[in-house]
Amino acid sequence: MSAAVLKAVNLVKIYSGGALPVPAVRGVDLEVEEGEFVAIMGPSGSGKSTLVHMLGGLDTRTSGEIWLDGKRVDTLSESAWALLRREKVGFVFQFFNLVANMTVADNVELPALLAGISPKEARERRESLLAALNLGDRADAAPAQLSGGEQQRVALARALANKPSVLLADEPTGNLDSRNTRDVLRLLGEVHKQGQTIVMVTHDARVASLADRLVSLFDGQIVDDGRIARRRTGTAREVIDLR
Amino acid sequence: MRPHLLALLAKEPAHGYELKQALEQTFGSAYPSPNIGQIYVTLGRLEKDGLVRAVDVEQSNRPNKKVYYLTAKGRDSLVAWVEEPTEGPRVRDEFFMKLVLAPLTGIADRMALISRQRRHYLSLMADLNDLLSRTDPRDRVAGLLIEGAMLHLQADLDWLERCQEDLA
Ligand SMILES: Nc1ncnc2c1ncn2[C@@H]1O[C@H](COP(=O)(O)OP(=O)(O)OP(=O)(O)O)[C@@H](O)[C@H]1O
């Protein structure tokens, strides 16, 4: 049996705060193997954010199981889960969540430091991540001084700072123009090649096409789960049709 | 390809092989490299319609080569091509026909069709990503052509999602 880094078994989320309960995720089974890059797509409201939030321990499940690196985590206490999360999960939110009164550099280094990485190593990693995302000169800025696209890239650098077992990302290119998307694509491609496991919600076809596998959600359920074929065509003729 | 060849000939007379090279140089790696036979067939048709004319140029120890030049009628046709509004790209309707007719066939349901098509689009996008990364960044024409193809594909995917929301 190959090791699943992340596994969900019959995962369910029903929001019951309002007048009517909202079933947002309705029985999801998912196994993500080490080094795999999984893209999650689906219409608005299909439960994508809810699913990845639960997988990352940021939202509680209603029922079902979540396993991380072979360990069942949904039954952990909140503090034990938080501790594990620092070490093993990197998260990029749909609406980035940077710490407002810390510099960009500190935002990126913090999770690495919390995960017990040495200050020297945390700084080096921060420098290389920010440089890769073309943000090297914004290290001392405060998040509020950055554009939406820049904040989103900082959030990605932060999520990768502790070399997590799994990177969970919710629309990490939602605010980026095409040039910035290119930087993000390059970095994602690189860390994936280095073996980073990635689960990513996205509407962006260029980002999704980097993935090995596509999971389609609809109405809180997985309606399709399969590989994205690589054809290695080589010539433009087969890709672009000018007529 | 007819107006493309006319445009190249408006600059200067050329023989078939020079036209092939000029197309490749102008559009870079992103242009589906035209085959020489196709170019000669097109030139033949343009000649028959009086849009270009050919003159034989003698070559030492080789067969004569034909050099083509634009006629006045050819120039008029080129001007008309440049000035008329260009049709927008049409919706890829073959997949849509499958989707609409699927429930009648009993062969595949709409959800399955949409899912398969989505993955197919993503593998096309992966090809475009590959192509872009292999394209010299200084080759702006090629780069823009590939980006255009990517944006069309993104629109196809967004539309697929709309179909899923409304039909599936
Ligand atoms: N805190 C909440 N309380 C009640 N209902 C919620 C809550 N969060 C999400 N929902 C509902 O759960 C469903 C799934 O929402 P979710 O945010 O997971 O969708 P999504 O697929 O991420 O959509 P989008 O593409 O717009 O981000 C929706 O119907 C949404 O209204």
Ligand SMILES: [Mg+2]
């Ligand atoms: Mg969402």
